[in-house]
Amino acid sequence: MAEEYWRWKEYNWHSPDIDWKQAESVTAGVDVGSVSSQAVIMTDGQLFAYSNMRTGSDSPDSARNAMNWAMEETGMTLEDVQYVVGTGYGRVNVPFAKRPITEIACHARGANWMYGPGVRTVLDMGGQDCKAIHCDERGKVTNFLMNDKCAAGTGRGMEVFADLLSVSIEEVGDMSFDVEEEPEPVSSTCVVFAKSEATSLLREGWPKSKVLAAYCSAMAHRVFTLLERIGVEKDFAITGGIAKNSGVVKRLEQEIGFEALKPKHDTQIAGALGGALFAKALLEKERKK
Template sequence: MTGEFRKWPEFSWLSDTDTWKSAEKITAGIDIGTTSSQAAVFADDELFGYASIHTGADFTLAANTVIAKALASSALSVGDIGTIAATGFGRRNVLYATKTQDEISCIAKGARFIYGPAVTTVLDMGGQTTKAILLHEWDRVREFEVSDKCATGMGRHIETAAEILRVPLTEMGDRSLETENDPEPVSTTCFNFAYSEMMSLFREGYKEDMYKENEVIASYLFAVAWRILGTVGKLAPLDIGDIKIKEVLGFTGGLAKNKGITKRIERELNITAIEGKHDPQLAAAIGAALLA
C-alpha cells in the first residue's frame, strides 16, 4: 500500500484583511477527527482563516499543525486568540484549547453558518461516525442520532478501498455515477461485510473492462449511502408539521464531498440537498469557533 490513492487534498485559507487587530473577540475552533483535522479562526464572528489536514498517527502533532496552517502568514499567534474550543475524537490532544465542546452542537452551529437559517436536517459524515441532526429554529438541536458501532469508520474504509481498487479517492464518487444502471449495494449489515463483498466482486476479475470497475465502486458506495440512510431513518419522522425536509438538508463532513454518496442519499430520500458557501468538512471547526 503506497498511500497515493487514498490521499485527498489538504487546504487552507486566510483572510487578506487585518480586521483581527481591531476585533474585540478572536476565537478558534479545532476539530481533531480520526482521519482529518480542521481549524477555523473567527474575528468578531467573521471567518478569518481555516485549514484542513490529515490527522496521521500523532493527534497532538495534528492539533499543532492545523492551527499553524490556519494562521499561516498572518501576524496572529495562538496566544492572541481569546478562546479556543476543541472538538472531535481527538479533542483531548488540543493542548492549547481553553475548552472542549461536543461534536453535535458544533456541527449544528457550523451547519447553520455554512447553509444559512433554512437548513433543518444536517447529515454529518466523517471518517469515523455518521451523525444525523434535526435542528429547531436558530441553532437548537431538536434531535440527533449517531451511527451504530457496526457502521463505524466508513470514511477511513473508503480510503482503503481507494487503495485496493487503485482509484484516486477524489475520483471515486464521480466514477460510481458513470454506470448506466446503478447496481445493487453490497452487504449493508456490517461495514466489514460490505468490505469483504466488495473484495469478492473485485476477485472475480474485470480484465480491461473499465465499466465494470465503476460498477464495483458504485455497488460499494451505495452500501455506504445505505448505512448512512439507516442513521437518518432513526430520526423522528422527517416531515413534521411545516418542516419539510426537502430543500433543507445539508451535508457536512469529509464524505459530503463524495458525490457517489450524497447523490445516492438524495435519490433515496427523494430530495436535493442545499448548497453551502463554505467547505462542508469545516462545519465542526466553524461551529466550535462560534461556540468558543
C-alpha cells in the same frame, strides 16, 4: 512507494480582506477528528482563516499543527486568539483549548452558519462515525443520533475502497456513475466484509466503476436508515468529508426524495467552525460577567 489513493488534499486558507488586528473578538475552533483535523479562526463572527489536514497519531500535536497552519502568513500567534474550543474525538486533547464541546453541537451550529437558519437536518459523515442531527433556527440541537460503533457509512470506509480499487479518493464519486445500470448494493454494511465482497466481484470481472457504484449505494442506504430514525426535515445539509463524494450524496438524495443544500464552504470545516462560533458566544458570556 506505492501511490496513496486514499490521500486527499490538505490545505489552508485565510481571508485577504480582513485585518484581524482591528477585530474585537478573535476566536477559534479546533476539530481533532479520527481521520482529519481542522482549525477555524473567526474574527467578530466572520470566517478569517482555516486549515484542514490529516490527524496524526498524537492528538495534541495534530491540534497544534492544524492551528499553526491556519495562522500561517497571517501574523497571528496563539496568544492573539482569545478563546479556543476543542471538538471532535480528540477534543479533550487540545492543549490550548479553554473547553471541549461535543462535535454534535458544533456541527449543528457550524451548519447553521454555513447553510443559513433554514437548516433543520444535518447529516455529518465523518472519518469514523456518522451523525444525524436535528436543529432549530439558531443551530441548537433538538434531536440527534450518532453511529460510531462501526465504520460503515464513513470516510474511512471510502478510503479503504479507494485503496482497494486504486482510484483516487476524489474521483470515487464521479466514477461510480460510469455504469450502464445501477448494480445491486454490496450486501454487507460492514467495511471489512464489504471489502471481501468487492474483491470477489472484481475477480468475477466487474469493472471498478460498477464495484464503486455498488459500494456507494450500500453506504447511502446505510446512512439513510440512520436518518430515517430521526426523520429528515427540510432544509437538509450534509457536512463532513463524504459530502464531497457525489456517488454517495446523489444516491442518498434519491432515497430521501429531495436534494441536500449545495455547500458554500468546505464541508469538512463545519465542526471547527461551530467550535469557533461557540468560542465567540462563550467569550462574550465571560466578558459580561
